[in-house]
Amino acid sequence: MSNNQYWKGLEELNNSPEFLQRKSNEFMEGIPMNEAFKEETYELSSTRRDFLKYFGFTVSSAAILAACNKAPIRNVIPYTFKPADVVPGVANWYSSTCNACGAGCGTIVKVREGRPVKIEGNPDHKMNNGALCAVGHAELLSLYDKARYEGPLKGTESIAITDLDKEITKTLDEVNAAGNGIVVLSSSINSPSTLAAIREFAKKYPTTKHVQYEEFSSYAIIAANEKSFGKAVIPGYRFDRAKVIVSFGADFLGTWISPVQFTQQYTAGRKAVNGMSRHIQFETNLSLTGSNADVRIPITPSQEGVYLLNLYNKIAASTGAPTLAAAAIEGPVNMVENTAKELLANKGKSLVVSGSNDIDVQLLVNAINSALGNVGSTIDLNNYSKQKMSNDAEMEQFVSDLNDGKIGAVIVYGANPSYNYYNAEKFKAGLKKAKLAISLATAHDETAMDCGYVMPDHHSFESWNDHEAMAGQYSLTQPTIHPIFNTRQAQESLLVWAGVAKDYYSFIKENWAANVKDLNFNALVEKGFMDSGSASVVEDLKPTTKDAVKIAAVTSVAPAVEAKADLNTVAANLAKVDADNKGKLQVVLYKKVGVREGRLSNNPWLQELPDPISKVTWDNYVASSIVFASKNNLEDGNLVSLKAGNVATEIAFLRQPGQANNTVSIAVGYGRPRFDKEGVAAEVVGKNVYGMVTFANGSFSYTSYGASIEKAKGSYTLAQTQTHHTLEGRDHYRSTSLSKFTANPKTFQKQVEVISLWEDRDYRGHKWVMAVDLNACTGCGSCVVACNNENNVPVVGRDQVMRGREMHWMRIDRYFTFNEFTQDGSADRYRADFYKDLKVDSNNDGDANEKITEEAFENVSVGFQPMMCQHCGHAPCESVCPVLATTHSGEGLNQMTYNRCIGTKYCANNCPYKVRRFNWYRFNDNDNFDFHFNNDLGKMVINPDVTVRTRGVMEKCSFCIQRIQDAKLLAKRENRGMADGDVKTACQQTCPSGAIVFGDVNDVNSDVHKLFNNERSYHVLEDIGVQPSVKYMGKVRNTFDEKQNS
Amino acid sequence: MYESPIREPLVTGGKTYHNITDDICRPIENKPSTQWRVGFTISAILAAIGVYSIAYTSFKGIGVWGINKTVGWAWDITNFVWWIGIGHAGTLISAILLLFRQKWRTGVNRSAEAMTIFAVVCAGLFPIFHMGRVWLAYFVLPLPNAFGSLWVNFNSPLLWDVFAISTYFSVSLLFWYIGLIPDIATVRDRATGKARKVYAFLAVGWNGSTRNWARYELVCLILAGISTPLVLSVHTIVSMDFATSVVPGWHTTIFPPYFVAGAIFSGFGMVLTLLLVARKVMNYENYITIGHIEAMCKVIMLTGSMVGLAYITEFFVAWYSGVQYEQYAFLNRMTGPYWWAYWSMMTCNVIAPQVFWNKWARTTPWFVFLIAAVVNVGMWFERFVIIVTSLHRDYLPSSWIDYSPTITEIGIYAGTFGIFFTLYFLFSKYLPVIAISEVKSVMPAPERHNKEVVAH
Secondary structure, X not given: XXXXXXXXXXXXXXXXXXXXXXXXXXXXXXXXXXXXXXXXXXXXXOOHHHHHHHHHHHHXXXXXXXXXXXXXXXXXXXXXXXXXXXXXXXXXXXXXXXXXXXXXXXXXXXXXXXXXXXXXXXXXXXXXXXXXXXXXXXXXXXXXXXXXXXXXXXXXXXXXXXXXHHHHHHHHHHHHHOXXXXXXXXXXXXXXXXXXXXXXXXXXXXXXXEEEOOOOOOHHHHHHHHHHHOOOOEEEEOHHHOOEEEEEOOOOOOOOOOHHHHHHHHHHOOOOOOOOOEEEEEEOOOOHXXXXXXXXXXXXXXXXXXXXXXXXXXXXXXXXXXXXXXXXXXXXXXXXXXXXXXXXXOOOOXXXXXXXXXXXXXXXXXXXXXXXXXXXXXXXXXXXXXXXXXXXXXXXXXXXXXXXXXXXXXXXXXXXXXXXXXXXXXXXXXXXXXXXXXXOOOEOOHHHHHOOEEOOOOOHHHOOEEEEEEOOEEEEEOOOOOOOOOOOOHHHHHHHHOOOOOOHHHHHHHHHHHHOOOOOHHHHHHHOEEEHHHOOOOHHHHHHHHOOOOHHHOOOOOOOOOOHHHHHHHXXXXXXXXXXXXXXXXXXXXXXXXXXXXXXXXOHHHHHOOOXXXXXXXXXXXXXXXXXXXXXXXXXXXXXXXXXXXXXXXXXXXXXXXXXXXXXXXXXXXXXXXXXXXXXXXXXEOOOOHHHOEEEOOEEEOXXXXXXXXXXXXXXXXXXXXXXXXXXXXXXXXXXXXXXXXXXXXXXXXXXXXXXXXXXXXXXXXXXXXXXXOOOOOOOOHHHXXXXXXXXXXXXXXXXXXXXXXXXXXXXXXXXXXXXXXXXXXXXXXXXXXXXXXXXXXXXXXXXXXXXXXXXXXXXXXXXXXXXOOOOOOOHXXXXXXXXXXXXXXXXXXXXXXXXXXXXXXXXXXOOOOXXXXXXXXXXXXXXXXXXXXXXXXXXXXXXXXXXXXXXXXXXXXXXXXXXHHHHHHHHHOOOOOXXXXXXXXXXXXXXXXXEEEEEOOOOOOHHHHHHOOOOEEEOOHHHOOOOOEXXXXXXXXXXXXXXXX | OOOXXXXXXXXXXXXXXXXXXXXHHHHHHOOOOHHHHHHHHHHHHHHHHHHHHHHHHHHHOHHHOOOOOOOOOOHHHHHHHHHHHHHHHHHHHHHHHHHOOOHHHHHOHHHHHHHHHHHHHHHHHHHHHOOOOHHHHHHHOOOOOOOOOOOOOOOOHHHHHXXXXXXXXXXXXXXXXXXXXXXXXXHHHHOOHHHHHHHHHHOXXXXXXXXXXXXXXXXXXXXXXXXXXXXHHHHHHHHHHHHOOOOOOXXXXXXXHHHHHHHHHHHHHHHHHHHHHHHHHOOOOOOOOHHHHHHHHHHHHHHHHHHHHHHHHHHHHHHHHOOHHHHHHHHHHHHOOOHHHHHHHHHHHHHHHHHHHOHHHHHOHHHHHHHHHHHHHHHXXXXXXXXXXXXXXXXXXXXXXXXXXXXXXXXXXXXXXHHHHHHHHHHHHHOXXXXXXXXXXOOOOHHHOOXXXXXX
C-alpha cells in the first residue's frame, strides 16, 4: 500500500487505520444480514460466499428440473444460398390468372417462403376488380392435393418421361400414317398460346382435330347467336346497364359463365338503392340468383318456352311485330304481363337471359332482346366472351367417331368424359377402340384411369399460360411454386410430341413477341393482364381487333333475328316440349356454387362450403317442393330411388322451399371419391347424375322429363349447417320494399334505449368496425372460403357438420320468408312479420298465428346475412371467461388468447350471435379428419401468420388481426399514419359485390364511418346492449308494388 | 332432557345407551352382508364405467359428447348442478337445523352430511372434465405465475364457482369429520387388532373428557355458523352461472332463491331415497323413525311449492317483460322439441310433492320413496330444461339446433352414481351411519330408560 504511486485521496495517502478497515469492507456500511435474520431462535451466520453457494445450488437445481420438461427441439436449417426476393416472414405477391373455371379472373398469389398460401383477385384486373369466387380461392388447395399424379404413368405403372415420349410419338406416327384421326379433347380453351401449341401439334400430325367439351355447356347460346346474329359467340352481358333484368333459369350470380364479373355488374346497379334495377327471375330450382331476385316466379322447365313465347308476344304486340302461336300460361298470368311492361318501359336498358342450353329457347331470348333494342347496349357482341367455347355437336360426333373406330389417338386435356359425359359407357367403349389414349390430367380422374398413358400436367400454380377470357382482354398465368411432382406442362407435352424443342415459357414469349409490337414481356407478367387497346393482338385474335371498339361507341343494333318462319318453328318446338311433358315429373340438373361441375370435388373447402340455399354440405340430393313431398309421402332424410335418363340411383331427399311444383332438382358434380392422406380413393361423396343429361335438339339438355321417384328403404341425413330456416318474427334481418323504403328511409332504424351497468370504453386510437350491406350481399360464399384459407380454419367433415360443429368463422345465415300473392296472383308483397317454421304440419313451435298452406312454400323470399364475430364493445363472452382468455383490445377488437383458453365453452354459450367455434377434437394430424390438415402436402396451404389451433380451445373471427398488424407495421415503416383501406379483411377483399367494408370508425373520412351513418345501417340485436362493432345495412327489394299491378 | 309426555320420542323401541352403541356399531364389526357385497360390486362397476368414460373424453376430446356450436353445455353442467343440489340437504340438516335446535336431525345428519360430501365429489368432476383442455384446469386458480400480469377473471361466475365449490367441499368435509370423532373413538374402544390402530389414528386421541366435549361442542357450533351461509351461497353462485349471462331463459334475477329452494328440495329427495333403504336394510327403524320421514316430506312439500312458484313467476315475467326472446324461450320450453323434459319437470317437481298434504302419503315409507325418486328425476329435468332448452334456441334462428347425448355422456353420469354409491357403501361399512353420541343426547336420562316401569 505504501508503495502506491497513485492515490485516490488524502485518506489513502495517509493510510489511516479507519480507512484501512473501511476499505476491507466492500460496502461502506455493510449489509446488516445478521440483524435481519437475528431472531431469538437462531442466528444467521452465513456469509456472502455461502449465499452464493446456496444461490448457485438453487439456480442449478431449478435449471436441471426445468430441463426435465422437454421442450421440442426443431432444427432450422438456414439458407446456404439465399434465393433472391425471399425474405423469411415476408410475403411476395405475384400476379396471375385464376384457372378454376373459364371465367379468367385476374389474381394475385401470396407466396411465403416459396409456397403459395393465398390467392386473391387482382384489383387492377378488368374482369374481377380484386374479387374472387369461392372456387377461385379453393383452387389453391387443389395444388396441395394428395390426389395429384406424382409422375407419368403407363397404365398404372410409372414410366420415365423420355420413354413415355418415345412410345407416344411412335404410336402417334403410326396413327397419323394410317390416316386415322387424332383428337385433342379439351375443356374450353381461350389461351392463344395453348391453341398455338395445339396448332403446332396438328402441323406434325395433320389428322388432328381439336374438340372442346364442357360437361355443363353453354353451347346453345353460341349456336343461337350464330343463327340470330351471324356470330358464333357468347356475348358480353352488361348487367350493370340494365334497369330490368329478366332471367329464365340463368344462375348468373352463382354458376353461369362468369359469376364474379356478373355479380359485380349486378350489384353495381343495385347497391345505391335509389334507382336500383329490378330483377325478375323465372326458374325451377331456387338458385342463388333466384334467391336474390326482386320477383321470382317458379316455373317448370317445360313451361320456360311457353313463358318466353308469351313474353315475346306481349313485346311484339307493343312493337308491332307479328306474334307467335303460344299456349296460355297456367298460374299467375300477370307476372308475364308485368314483366313485359317493365321491359318495354326500359327498352335498351333491360336484359333477358336464359340459362337453358336449348337452342330454340336461346333464339327466342335473342328475339326478345333484339326487339327490346338491348343488343348493342346490354348485350355486347363485340366484346364477347370466350369463357365457354365448347361445341356439343362436335363432342357427339367425336364419341360416335370413336365408337366407329375412326379415331386412332385421343389426348384428353382438362376434360373428364368418363365421369361427366351423359353416356359415359359409350365413351369408354369407344376409347378402348382407339390405339392410343393419353390423359394430361393433373389429379386422379376417371378418364385418366381409362387412358393408357397419363402425362400429368403441372397444376396451374406451377404453370405458364395466357388467357383471353373476353375478346381482347388478355391475361397471364405465371408459376408461383417450383413443380412439386414429376409433371410437365400439358402444352409442353404437346410441343414435345410435335417435335418442337421448346419449353412452354419460351413458346408463349415468342408467340407474344411475334404478335405484339414493342412488347415488354416481363412488365406484362408483372402486371398480369393486357387490354387489346394497348397493342396489336396475338394471331388468333386478329379478327377481334378490328371490332375492338369501346363498348360505349357501339350504338347501332346488331343484325336483327332471322326470318319469322324460323321463329315459328321455334314456337312450335317449344309448345311441343310443354305439351309432351306437362304431367311428367321433370328433373332439373344444376351446379352448386361450391362444387360446380365437380372438377374440384376432392377439395374439402368446397365440399364443406354450405350450399347457399339449402345449407347442405358434402352431398347432393333430390330437392322437391313441399307440396310434392307431402303428396308422395316424402320427408327430409328419406332415401329415394330416382330413375331419369341413364341413371337409376338411390339418393337423399330434401324439401326445398321455392322449388317449382312437380319438379325435382339435383346437383351435378358429385359421385366422385375423396382421396385420403395416402392419395388413395376413399369414400364417394354424393351421387353422379350426369347420366340424366340428354342430347336433344343439337345440344346437351340439363332437363330430364318423365322421371320416376319413390321412397326407398333406409334413411340418409344430410349435413346442414343451418337447420332452422325462418326469422321467427325477429328483426335481426331487416328488409323492405323499395317503395316503402322511399316513403320512409328510416324504416330500418329502431329506437332502443339501453341502460348499461358497464362503463363505456374509450377508443382513442383506432376502432375497428365492419359494415355489411345486405342489399349487396348475394350469399355466394366466397368470403367463407377466403376466411377458411386466411385463418387456417379446419375442415371437419360430414359427420361433424351433422353434429353442428362446422368451424367456419364466417357463415352466411339464410332465411326464408313468404311472399304473399294477391287475389289475381300478381303481387309480390313482402311481409316481414309473416313467418313460420318450415314444418307445416306437426311442429307448431313458433308463435305462428296463421296456418300456412303448403303451396306458399313455392313462393318464398330469401335473405342472406353474413355473420361473424361482432366484436362487441361490452362482449358477453369476455366477462364470463374464468381465465381471461378472451379480452378486449384498445382498438375495439375482441381477442382470443388460444394459449390461455381451457375450453369451458361458457363464452360460446353466452354469445348471442353464436359465432364462437370450439375445437372438439384435434383437427390436424388426426386420421379421423383426413383432410388437408392431415398430410404434409395439404399443410403447405397453412397461413404462417395464423396459429393452427389445438384441441379444446375456442376460436372465432379475429377481424383478420394479422392483416391489421401487417398494415400497421407497413405504415410505421413508411413513417405515415394508417389510411382508410390499408387493412382489408379476407372476406372484404374477396367479396364480389363489395358488401363488406372494414375500417376505422374513428377516422371520419373512412368509408366505414360513412356507412355507419347510413340511414339503412343498424346493429343486429342492438337491444341487448352488447354494443356490436358490426353494422348491417337493410335489404331493399325492388318488388312490384300495388300501383304497378293495377 | 328431550322428553315430555306430549312430545314424540325421537328414538323408539325402548333402546338403552348400550343398545344404541351395539346397533350402530354392528355393521362395522361384522362381516359385510351379501346385500352389501352385491350393492358394492354394482356400484364399483358403474364407477369404473364412469372413470373409463371420463378418461375416454379426456384423451379424445369433448367431441365425444353430443354438444355442438350452439349447445355448449348439456348433460355435463346439468349433472353438475344436480349433484351440487343433492348435497344441500346435508348441509341444511347439519348446520341450519343445528342452529335451530331441531333435535330430530340427529338421526339423519351423519348420512346426510356424508351424502353432501360424496355428491360434491361427483359434482366437482363435471366442471373439471367439461374443460376442453383439462390438463390446464389449474389455470382457474389465482396462482402467482411467471407470465406477467396474467390473472384469473374475477368477473366470471365460473371462477366464483371454483371458490364456492372448493369452500363448500372443505367445510363440509371438516364438519362431517369433526362430528365423527367421538363415534370413531367408540368404535376404536370396541375394536381389536389392526382395526383398532386405524380407528385410533382416526379418532385423533379422543378420550371423552369434559374438555374434549367442550371443545367439540364449540367447534361444531363454529362450523355450523360457517356452513349456514354456504347453504344459501353455493347454489346462489351456481345459479349465477346462468343468471349473469345474456341467454334468454338464463338471464333471470329470480335464479338464486329459486336454485337454493330447488337444491334443498332435491337434497331432501335424495336423503329420503337413501335413508329409506338404509333404515330397512340396516334395521334402523328405531333411529330413523316415521317422524323423521314425515318432517323431511314436509320440507320437500314446502320447497317443491317454492320451486313451482318460481316456475310460474318466470313465465309471468317473461310475458310481462315484453321481450320477445324471453317470451319465446319460455314458450319453447313448453311446446318446443324438448316439451317432454319441461312437462316431466312440472309433473315431478310441482305436482308430485303436493301429495304430501296427505298424512298417509307422508308416513308410508314405500310411497315416500317413490315420490322422493320422482323429485330427483324432476330436478334433473329442471336443470336440463334450463340449460339445454335455453341454449338450443337463443337469439338467431340460424343457429338453432337440437341436442342429444352420446353414450359417453350417459356413461359419465352413470359413473357418478357409481362413485357416489361406492363411497356410500364404504362409508356405511366402515363408519357409523348414525351419530351415536348425538342420538344418545336426545335420549331420556339413563335412570328413566325403561319408561314402562317409571310412572309419571
